[in-house]
Amino acid sequence: MPSTTQPASAKRKRLNPAEREAMIVKxxxxxxxxxxxxxxxxxxASRIGITQPLLYRYFPSKESLIERVYQEIYMxxxxxxxxxLIPDRSRPLVERLIEFYQAYSHAVYDYEWVRIFLFSGLxxxxxxxxxxxxxxxxxxxxxxxxxxxxxxxxxxxxxxxxEEELELAWGLHGMFFYRAVRHFxxxxxxxxNTDQAITNDVRLxxxxxxxxxxxxxxxxx
Amino acid sequence: MPSTTQPASAKRKRLNPAEREAMIVKxxxxxxxxxxxxxxxxxxASRIGITQPLLYRYFPSKESLIERVYQEIYMxxxxxxxxxLIPDRSRPLVERLIEFYQAYSHAVYDYEWVRIFLFSGLxxxxxxxxxxxxxxxxxxxxxxxxxxxxxxxxxxxxxxxxEEELELAWGLHGMFFYRAVRHFxxxxxxxxNTDQAITNDVRLxxxxxxxxxxxxxxxxx
DNA sequence: TACGTAACTTATCAGATGATAAATAACATT
DNA sequence: AATGTTATTTATCATCTGATAAGTTACGTA
Numbered sequence: 338m339p340s341t342t343q344p345a346s347a348k349r350k351r352l353n354p355a356e357r358e359a360m361i362v363k364x365x366x367x368x369x370x371x372x373x374x375x376x377x378x379x380x381x382a383s384r385i386g387i388t389q390p391l392l393y394r395y396f397p398s399k400e401s402l403i404e405r406v407y408q409e410i411y412m413x414x415x416x417x418x419x420x421x422l423i424p425d426r427s428r429p430l431v432e433r434l435i436e437f438y439q440a441y442s443h444a445v446y447d448y449e450w451v452r453i454f455l456f457s458g459l460x461x462x463x464x465x466x467x468x469x470x471x472x473x474x475x476x477x478x479x480x481x482x483x484x485x486x487x488x489x490x491x492x493x494x495x496x497x498x499x500e501e502e503l504e505l506a507w508g509l510h511g512m513f514f515y516r517a518v519r520h521f522x523x524x525x526x527x528x529x530n531t532d533q534a535i536t537n538d539v540r541l542x543x544x545x546x547x548x549x550x551x552x553x554x555x556x557x558x
Numbered sequence: 559m560p561s562t563t564q565p566a567s568a569k570r571k572r573l574n575p576a577e578r579e580a581m582i583v584k585x586x587x588x589x590x591x592x593x594x595x596x597x598x599x600x601x602x603a604s605r606i607g608i609t610q611p612l613l614y615r616y617f618p619s620k621e622s623l624i625e626r627v628y629q630e631i632y633m634x635x636x637x638x639x640x641x642x643l644i645p646d647r648s649r650p651l652v653e654r655l656i657e658f659y660q661a662y663s664h665a666v667y668d669y670e671w672v673r674i675f676l677f678s679g680l681x682x683x684x685x686x687x688x689x690x691x692x693x694x695x696x697x698x699x700x701x702x703x704x705x706x707x708x709x710x711x712x713x714x715x716x717x718x719x720x721e722e723e724l725e726l727a728w729g730l731h732g733m734f735f736y737r738a739v740r741h742f743x744x745x746x747x748x749x750x751n752t753d754q755a756i757t758n759d760v761r762l763x764x765x766x767x768x769x770x771x772x773x774x775x776x777x778x779x
Numbered sequence: 780t781a782c783g784t785a786a787c788t789t790a791t792c793a794g795a796t797g798a799t800a801a802a803t804a805a806c807a808t809t
Numbered sequence: 810a811a812t813g814t815t816a817t818t819t820a821t822c823a824t825c826t827g828a829t830a831a832g833t834t835a836c837g838t839a
Contacts, residue, residue: 350786350787350835351785351786351787351834351835351836352786353786354785354786357786357787373594373596373680373681375594375596377825377826377827378826378827378828379825379826379827387787387788388787388788388789389826389827389828390787390788390789390828390829390830391786391787391788393827393828393829394785394786394787397828398827398828399826399827399828452680455676455680455743456680458743458744458745459594459673459676459677459680459743460594465744465745466744466745469740469744469746500749500750501749501750501751501754501755501758504737504749504755504758505758505759505762507733507736507737507740508733508736508758508759508762509733510736511732511733511734511735511736511737512728512729512730512732512733512736513732514732514736515728515729515731515732515733515735515736515739516725516728516732518736518739519690519728522676522679522680523679523686523687523690524679524686524687525690528721528722528725529721529722530722533722534722534725537722537725537726537729537770537774538726538729540766540769540770541726541729541763541766541767541769541770542762542766543766544765544766544768544769544770545761545762545763545764545765545766545767545769546762546766547765548761548762548765548766549758549761549762549765553758570803570804570805570816570817570818571805571816571817572804572805572806572815572816572817573816574816575815575816578816578817598795598796598797599796599797599798600795600796600797608817608818609817609818609819610796610797610798611798611799611800611817611818611819612816612817612818614797614798614799615816615817618798619797619798620797620798
């Protein structure tokens with residue numbers, strides 16, 4: 338039974354508002370990632386080492402704190418350098434994709450990110466939409482375009498990307514992201530060498546894609 | 559504001575206990591799949607069209623009802639016929655894997671199953687362990703064995719399945735399951751032809767596996 | 780060292796929530 | 810039609826929960 342009061346040893350401390358707010362947000366992210374958004378404000382406060390009403394000096398409601406957690410989590414998970422990485426045809430596609438997904442894994446194979454993303458999706462899915470649109474436009478479509486080029490198929494200008502084709506690229510993304518789900522949601526041990534596993538995924542994907550890609554594009558006519 | 563009382567039009571109805579219990583469990587599955595396990599007993603009762611205390615005649619606590627939902631959901635999602643499907647070398651491996659994953663999709667591409675599985679994983683992960691062990695032993699290991707055979711590599715008796723190798727098979731499973739996550743957790747539209755998408759996944763996987771599989775097994779020594 | 784600002788705590792509320800006890804009424808049997 | 814059983818409801822409790830108001834004290838400044 339966690340008490341709402343502080344242990345006598347921890348003396349009351351005044352922080353400047355910016356510091357305290359950062360502290361609250363940081364712990365809120367950790368807390369909601371663990372428990373889910375039904376986590377109670379009293380328990381959160383006790384983890385921070387403050388009293389529950391203090392939260393309401395910094396955020397007008399629990400919902401607004403959750404909103405803030407969303408923002409904080411979604412912000413800056415995308416490195417603008419990646420925009421040009423996948424379409425850069427001066428390098429082999431395998432190399433580009435391996436580099437991208439390894440770099441991306443460093444941003445995204447993260448307890449808090451994965452779990453809050455899942456919780457948010459299961460709750461409403463509204464915020465996930467925006468993020469998945471980003472993935473589609475900045476990763477999956479470029480992958481389809483490069484795949485067309487690699488397999489000497491008509492460019493996406495002449496024949497637009499088909500749903501089924503995009504679904505193929507979602508497959509690569511699924512290999513990648515499901516690893517995070519297994520680890521952070523199902524609590525399974527993570528593979529020893531993540532970079533190697535990603536390398537294998539990409540190699541397998543690119544070696545296998547030609548076997549189905551042509552048929553898909555032809556079915557598109 | 560849902561009232562706890564019934565509309566006057568709906569007259570009180572006595573069901574025999576077995577029927578009523580089935581009714582409660584069925585709606586509880588739907589309800590917790592939608593809302594999560596923090597869903598309130600009063601709201602559940604109102605959906606069933608009964609009063610909240612009646613739930614407690616059938617289940618001693620909310621937790622025991624959730625336990626029951628777990629059981630109901632995990633029961634009978636595995637068809638014993640599948641045990642012999644993947645290892646049957648009288649047929650081409652592509653064919654076997656396509657048949658298996660299509661059949662499996664009919665059992666598992668399901669709103670209630672996917673969401674309760676995710677909620678349960680995020681909550682404790684205890685029940686998911688059992689299920690994922692099943693997948694590992696009945697799907698992924700057999701896939702690795704068949705892959706060894708197909709690629710003319712040493713059998714799994716002489717060189718045991720390596721973690722990295724199993725991770726490759728998790729990749730195929732990830733393509734498959736992430737599609738369900740996108741649809742049922744993120745609320746994205748599902749691909750028009752699921753069977754075709756699964757066929758593509760399996761073909762790509764088997765066409766691509768040789769490019770990485772040999773290296774993995776050799777690294778194992 | 781005194782003083783004022785505001786960060787922080789204590790006290791508390793109103794409504795929600797899981798659970799229990801007692802009252803009611805639907806249905807089977809006679 | 811009368812009667813007994815029990816499925817179901819009404820009433821209610823103790824605790825929890827998000828949120829507010831009022832009191833307290835740490836700290837910067839003169």
